[in-house]
Amino acid sequence: MKVEIRAIQHQDAAGFCAVLDAVAKERKFLLTLAAPPVDRIQKFVDNNIAKKYPQFVALYDSQVIGWADFIPSENPGLKHSAQLGMGVIKQHRGTGVGKLLLGKVTQAAIDYGFSRLELEVFANNSAAIGLYKKFGFTHEGTKRNARHIDGVYIDSLVMAKIIS
Numbered sequence: 001m002k003v004e005i006r007a008i009q010h011q012d013a014a015g016f017c018a019v020l021d022a023v024a025k026e027r028k029f030l031l032t033l034a035a036p037p038v039d040r041i042q043k044f045v046d047n048n049i050a051k052k053y054p055q056f057v058a059l060y061d062s063q064v065i066g067w068a069d070f071i072p073s074e075n076p077g078l079k080h081s082a083q084l085g086m087g088v089i090k091q092h093r094g095t096g097v098g099k100l101l102l103g104k105v106t107q108a109a110i111d112y113g114f115s116r117l118e119l120e121v122f123a124n125n126s127a128a129i130g131l132y133k134k135f136g137f138t139h140e141g142t143k144r145n146a147r148h149i150d151g152v153y154i155d156s157l158v159m160a161k162i163i164s
């Protein structure tokens with residue numbers, strides 16, 4: 001079965017929520033430790049669709065297995081920039097899904113008109129850092145001891161890509 005990458009749709013919210021929850025519960029990759037309730041996710045998805053913010057899902061056998069989005073802040077001074085969120089469920093990692101998702105969402109963010117694409121990634125997340133470098137994101141700085149969970153401090157890297 002082939003992986004399909006497409007823009008998120010209203011009915012994908014529950015599947016997206018389940019993937020976000022599964023990745024969050026691994027406790028290694030995201031700040032959040034569980035997905036918000038599905039009704040909040042539904043509002044988030046519907047708002048992104050209405051505002052045409054770039055948000056894509058990866059589907060395998062009609063099931064959501066990953067997502068990627070670039071969402072801007074509502075702050076007037078930050079509307080030129082958007083923050084990346086992405087994840088792929090564990091069983092489907094390392095098979096090219098992340099590359100497909102990031103390629104699509106980055107192109108959509110450029111087409112939208114954002115001039116700064118940014119993200120934060122934990123310093124020990126070498127898979128994600130490798131992927132981001134491949135797409136031209138560069139390291140801007142390090143937030144030391146940015147996260148403290150399960151008794152462990154972890155640095156966070158700020159990475160960005162400027163669109164000129």
Ligand SMILES: CC(C)(COP(=O)(O)OP(=O)(O)OC[C@H]1O[C@@H](n2cnc3c(N)ncnc32)[C@H](O)[C@@H]1OP(=O)(O)O)[C@@H](O)C(=O)NCCC(=O)NCCS
Pocket residue numbers: 023029030086087088089092093094095096097098099100119120121122125126127128130131134
């Ligand atoms: C980061 C993530 C989205 C990458 O998706 P993926 O489908 O596993 O990645 P791909 O198979 O498309 O690989 C893309 C590139 O990532 C890098 N990469 C992937 N797995 C890697 C690993 N285990 N070690 C080092 N680099 C790796 C490579 O550069 C790879 O390119 P290549 O295959 O040409 O060498 C995925 O690992 C994931 O969901 N991780 C957990 C959630 C997460 O970290 N989200 C981001 C938080 S900032």
